[in-house]
Amino acid sequence: MKFDPKDLYKEDRRSKERRRNDDIWVKFIKLSSVTVWFLTMFMLIFIDISSPQEESFFTELLSIRPRESWDIKNLTIAFYIAIASLFYSITVLMVNLKRLKRKSDRISISNMFIMFVSIGVIIFYMTKTLI
Numbered sequence: 001m002k003f004d005p006k007d008l009y010k011e012d013r014r015s016k017e018r019r020r021n022d023d024i025w026v027k028f029i030k031l032s033s034v035t036v037w038f039l040t041m042f043m044l045i046f047i048d049i050s051s052p053q054e055e056s057f058f059t060e061l062l063s064i065r066p067r068e069s070w071d072i073k074n075l076t077i078a079f080y081i082a083i084a085s086l087f088y089s090i091t092v093l094m095v096n097l098k099r100l101k102r103k104s105d106r107i108s109i110s111n112m113f114i115m116f117v118s119i120g121v122i123i124f125y126m127t128k129t130l131i
Contacts, residue, residue, distance in 0.1 A: 025099050032092040033110040036085055040114050043081040043121060050074035070128050079125040086118035 050073070053059075053066035089111045096108050 025095060026105075029092060029096050029099065029108055029111075032088070033108055036089055036092070036111055036114040039081055039085040039088070040117060043078045043085065043118075046074045046078035046081065047121070047124075050078065072129060075125060075128060078121060082118040082121035082125070085114060086122070089115035089118065 050071040052068050052070060055066050058064070059066050092108065092111045093115065096111070099105060100107070
């Protein structure tokens with residue numbers, strides 16, 4: 001048997017990429033991006049509903065006095081959605097960091113962005129309710 005230096009550079013079986021399709025964790029990470037965007041959409045809708053109302057043509061016409069303060073009930077719902085979204089994003093980020101094995105694996109920027117938005121909404125809620 002003759003020694004060939006090219007044998008030293010051959011890929012061994014462990015470093016060879018054997019996965020053909022996305023596994024369940026990669027699919028979970030992709031699906032979670034859609035899920036957190038839906039949560040964020042609902043969170044922003046509740047924040048918009050709870051914001052003070054502006055005076056418009058119809059409030060003048062119907063002699064209705066618009067609400068001048070934040071609706072705490074709807075803002076609290078947005079706060080709870082923000083907490084759920086934050087914990088969900090942290091969980092997905094931990095799975096994502098554990099799953100970085102292939103060259104093509106990337107950290108989900110969408111989940112990180114939603115994590116920071118959720119922290120912002122939580123701080124916003126704290127400032128509106130504690131002051």
